[in-house]
Amino acid sequence: MVRIINAKQIDGQWLELSLQGGRVDAVQTSAAPPPVNPESVPMTSVGDFAALAPNTLVDAGGYTLVPAAIDVHVHSRDPGLTHKEDWQTLARAAWHGGVIAVADMPNTNPPTMTRESVLVKAERARASGIEFSFFLGVGLGNIHQISGLLVDPELPLCGLKVFYGRTTGELLYDDLETLARVLPEHGGKVVVFHSEDQCMIDCNHQQYARRLHEKDNAAFAVHSAIRSSEAAHLSTRTILEWARTVYKRPIHIAHVSTALEVELVAEARARGVQVTCEVAPHHLLFSTADYERLGPLVKMNPPLRSLAEVEALNRLVGQGAVDIFATDHAPHLLSEKYSDVAHSPSGVPGVELFYQLLIAVSRRTGLPLAQAVRMATEAPAALLGWRHKGRLAPGYDADLVLLSDEEHTVQSTDVVSKCGWTPYAGWHLPSDVVATWNVGRQVYCREKSGHGVG
Ligand SMILES: [Zn+2]
Structure with missing residues (x-):
């Protein structure tokens, strides 16, 4: 079992998530952030949750965690x-x-x-x-x-x-x-x-x-x-x-x-x-x-x-x-x-x-x-009709996204899609995706490449 701490829920509460392999096992919320734990691993560096040693503590860095x-x-x-x-x-x-x-x-x-x-x-x-x-x-x-x-x-x-x-x-x-x-x-x-x-x-x-x-x-x-x-x-x-x-x-x-x-x-x-x-x-x-x-x-x-x-x-x-x-x-x-x-x-x-x-x-x-x-x-x-997707709840797939609330300026040079352009170029959007996991496996991390790593 791996525990994710120091994650914000979308409503501002603090969230603790336990994962077993690629599934969510338990979810807890609290009003206050957890104490800092020097033993923890930064969440963005986790490639695959299933590969972590049991009982690893993962720190979400205070970012917002959403399905x-x-x-x-x-x-x-x-x-x-x-x-x-x-x-x-x-x-x-x-x-x-x-x-x-x-x-x-x-x-x-x-x-x-x-x-x-x-x-x-x-x-x-x-x-x-x-x-x-x-x-x-x-x-x-x-x-x-x-x-x-x-x-x-x-x-x-x-x-x-x-x-x-x-x-x-x-x-x-x-x-x-x-x-x-x-x-x-x-x-x-x-x-x-x-x-x-x-x-x-x-x-x-x-x-x-x-x-x-x-x-x-x-x-x-x-x-x-x-x-x-x-x-x-x-x-x-x-x-x-x-x-x-x-x-x-x-x-x-x-x-x-x-x-x-x-x-x-x-x-x-x-x-x-x-x-x-x-x-x-x-x-x-x-x-x-x-x-x-x-x-x-x-x-x-x-x-x-x-x-x-x-x-x-x-x-x-x-x-x-x-x-x-x-x-x-x-x-x-x-x-x-x-x-x-x-x-x-x-x-x-x-x-x-x-x-x-x-x-x-x-x-x-x-x-x-x-x-x-x-x-x-x-x-x-x-x-x-997908029963195990779309929620952070016990039994659901660990499909996770970390969001930051820093402003994200859209630039056409950053476009990942093959078409190479976006009508939103120059827009300042209020949030950005920091990293994405699919069934516990990291498929994107902004820090690592700016592109998907999967
Ligand atoms: Zn269409």
Whole structure:
């Protein structure tokens, strides 16, 4: 048994943690810090807790100790798009942000839609050392196979991802009746929706066609006009009504970008719908006012909203109305990004600043830190059905993060993700990740390399 002392709990109490191998064995809190013990080993120097001699005393140096995060929304780009990111660089970026497990979206190449494609991606992910699970994609090509794939115990699938929209691309699907019919009644997994109404988007698109070939930053504001808030509202209403009247099983709305969606989710839940929702940091920290400065670097789907809408969404997050914090980490190269509005790909990186941004969001919204941490740990573990993750409690995996409350200035030269840039460059974030452990094994230490050591 190894004991960690001199760690702060997120609420300011002092924490003592006993570990057995890669598991938490006991947790104690106290109001006062422990006496200094000269025999203790600095926690940042501990590579693997399982390798320590029994009864070793480990000193956390007064840093804040939190459960490592689980990011339920990342785009690994691997296989197929590895010039943007691969599983190795994704893992290093995630550990840097205090994330030890990711749920990857299906729009890799080939898309994650068949048994074969799941197995190929799993082999690549496994080699990186990060914990992972995948969302299966759905389209006309595999609609009749998804049920069998989702219950196949050999496949690391945590759920189904539906890019809800007129079924044109191979990963777009809008036949909700068929979906309800083919998905398993019991033992199924969560269905996650990308919720934007494609018909409304197409209609808006025609209206703004003239501006789509402009390249100046300000022109990117048309992206928000095309993928309007109303398109998100309409789609979310449709999906929630379907879940209430037809599907009646758990669903999850990815990256809500407006307050009304959060209110619709709350109303649906009050009417018995099993629904959760997630928010991404960029929808809380940027607004359409940032196009002028950042242009293509803040083009993502759903897009940025007006300052007033961003404030309204922040207020609801501050009230605890959103279940999960996830980054929608979607890297592209700068050379791809700097194109006209029509051709600049949508998506921003985010996972490598996960905990740093979460603390910033907690400060900005007034959401108590302990509750913010649950949005990144317990709630994602519950969504994915992972019973031994997301808490510092007896029997749980020793997935640990040490946080400092020194300000962290983001520099593009420090970016770990393969894409090599971040929209947060120059930001002063209120906290930084000092070190990360996954099942007792150190995977990142700021002092040692600035990059992952795993
Ligand atoms: Zn996404």
